[in-house]
Amino acid sequence: MSTSHIAYAVIGGTGLYQLQGLENIERVALDTPYGKPSGDVVCGDFHGRRFAFLARHGESHSLAPHRVNYRANVHALHQLGVGAVIGVNAVGGIREDMGPRVLALPDQIIDYTYGRLNSFCDVEGAEVQHVDFTEPYTASLRKALLQAAERAGVPVVDGGCYGATQGPRLETRAEIARMRRDGCDLVGMTGMPEAVLAREIGLPYACLSLVANWAAGCGDAVEISLDEIFAHLAAATAEVPKILAELP
Template sequence: MTDRFIAIIGGSGLYEIDGLENTDWVSVDTPWGAPSDAILTGTLEGLKLAFLPRHGRGHVLDPSSVPYRANIDALKRLGVTDVISMSACGSFREEMAPGDFVMVDQFIDRTVARARSFFGPGCVAHVSMAHPTCGPLTDSVAQAATQAGATVHRGGTYLAMEGPQFSTLAESNMYRDHWGADVIGMTNMPEAKLAREAELCYASVAMVTDYDCWHPDHDAVQVADIVRTLTGNADTARRTIAHLPALLNRQKTPCPQGCDRALDTALITAPDKRDPDLIARLDAVAGRVL
C-alpha cells in the first residue's frame, strides 16, 4: 500500500482551504510541457492534498489551451493517487439547478482541438472508458458534498464541448432532448481520459452555474450570472474538501473498479517495436507497465 494523495483540479479560490498545513507551491517539469500552473501541496488532517488551478491563477488559459497532458503527468509524477475534478457546468435538467452539484458518471466528448492521449505511434494503447469515473471515489465525494450542505445529484452525463463560446439554442436542445446529456462543460475532456491512462482514480463534480440556453427563463447565458453562482459554489466546494479526510483512508488500497490497473491489458505495440523516445516520455504515467 502507498499513501493516498488526493489532487483537486479546479478554479480559483479552491486552494484557500481552512486547515491546510505544510503548504508549498511546487513547480513540476513534464515531457509534455509545463502544467497550467505550479501545484499547491499540503496536508489536511493528515491527508495528503494537492491543488492544481486548471486555468492557471487568474484564469489565463481558455479550455482549449489547458495543457491537459502536462497537468495529469505532473500530478502522477508528484505521487498523486486520486484526482477530483471540480468544474463549472451548465444544466440541461430543471431539477439540476444552479448551485447544485452533479456527480458525473458518463461523458460525451465533443472536443476536437486537444491532444487526448499520452500514447500514439510507437506505443499504442487502448484503455477502457466504459465507466470513466471512479465509483468508490465519487461516492466519498458525494457524501462530503452532502455534509457540506450541497444539493447533490448522484450520476449524470457530461457533454464536453470545445468552447470557448457557449452553445447555440439548437445545440442545447439536441444535447438535452436527443443525446440524453445532463450537464455541459468545456474542461473534463480529455482530462478524464488522460487520468484513466495514467491509472488515477478520477471523480468529476459538475458545479451547476446556469441552465445553458434551452431554458425559456434563461435563454442567454451571461458571464456575470455565472460568476455570482460560481462564487457560492466555490464556498461549498471548499467545505466539501474539508469533509474528505474523515471519509477517505490515509492508505491507498487497490481500486475495486480497477482504475489503478487500467494499463494491464491496454498496450498493443510489441516491446521490440516501441519508440524509445515515446517510452521515455511515458515514464511517469505508464512506468508501472513499461
Template sequence: MNYRANIWAIHELGVRKILATAAVGSLSSNFWLGDLVLLDQFLDFTKSRPQTFYEGGKQGVLHVDMTEPYCSAVRRVVMNASEQLGLPVKNGACYVCTEGPRFETPAEIRMFQRLGADLVGMTSVPEVVLARELGMCYASIGMVTNEAAGIAKHPLTHAEVMESMKVLSVKVAQLIQATFELWTPSQSCLCASANEEVGKF
C-alpha cells in the same frame, strides 16, 4: 490548456486520485442552479485537444476502457462525506464537453439534450481520459452555475457563472475537506490497472 502537461505533472508528484470541480450549465430539469452533481458519463464534443499519452511507435496505442469514466469508488467517498455534512449531492449525470471558449447555441443544446446529456461544460475531457491512461482515479463535482442557452431566459455571461461560483465554492470547499477526511490511499477500484495493456500490441 495543456491537459497532458497538467495530468503528467500531477502523476509525477505521486498523486493517484483526483477530485476535480467543474462549472456546468444544466440542460435537464433534474439539475438546478446551485446543485452539486457527481458526473458519471461524458459525451465528447471537443475538436482539437490531444487526447492520449500513447501516440503509437514502440509503445503502441492504448484503447483505454471508459465503461465507468469517473471513478465510482471516489464518488462513493464523496457521497459519504455529503451525508455526514448534510450537504445534498446528486450522484450521476451525463456531461457533454464542448470545445469553447464560446458558449453553445440553443440548437446545439437541443441536440445535446436529445443525445442524453444533462450538463454542459468545457473542461472535463480529455482530463478524465488522461488520468485513466496513467492509472489514476478521477472524479468530478459539477457545480451548476447557469442554465444552458435556450433554457435560460437571457443571454449567458461569464459574470453570471462567476457569481454563482462564489456561492457554490464555499459548499464545495466543505465537501472536499470532508471527503479528504474519509480518504484512504488505496485504490479499491479498477482505475490503477487501466493501462496494463500498454506495449502489449
C-alpha cells in the same frame, strides 16, 4: 514539507483558483514529458490529509479550455504520486434538477471536443493503450465524494451525463437541444480529455460539477448573464472545501 503520500489532488476550474484551508503550503514547479502544467502544484495539509491543488486555467485564468495542457496537468499529478484526482468543473445545467448553484457528480460523459491532444499514446514510440472507458469516472471515488457530501450536509446530485464542448464560447440553443437529445444533463468545456488521461495513467478520477448557469434555451433566462454566472459559481464553489474536508 514532503510532497509524498498525497491522498488527493484537486484540479480547480473556473472560479476555483486556490483551495481554502490548505496549510503548510509548498509550491512545486514541475516539468513533464508533455510540457509544463497550467502552473505550480500547491501541496499542503487539509483537515488531516495531504492534498495537492492545481488551477486548470492558471491562477490568473489565462488558459482557455482548448489551450489547457491536459496531458502535462495529469502527468504532473502522477509524478507527485497522488492517490486520486478530483476535477472540479464549472458547467451549465440542462436537466431540470440541475439549475444554477447545484453540485453534481456525473457518471457519464460525451466528448464533443476536437483538436485536443487527448492521449499519452500520441507521441513517437509510445505504446498504444486501448483503455476501457465504459464507466469514465472511478466508482469508489464517486462514492467517497457522495458520502463526504452527505456528512458535510451539502446536497449533491448523484449521476448525470456531462457533455464536453470545445469552448471558449458558450453553446447555441440548437447545440444544447442536440445535446439534450443525446442524453446530456450538464455541459462544460474541460471534462475531456482530463478524464481519459487519468484513466490511461492509472489515476482514480471523478468530476465534481458546479452549475454556474442554465445552458442556452434551458430554464427561464432568455440570455445568459456573465455576472449571474460568477455569482452562482461563487456560491457553489464555497461548498467544495466542506465536501473535501469530509473525505476519508
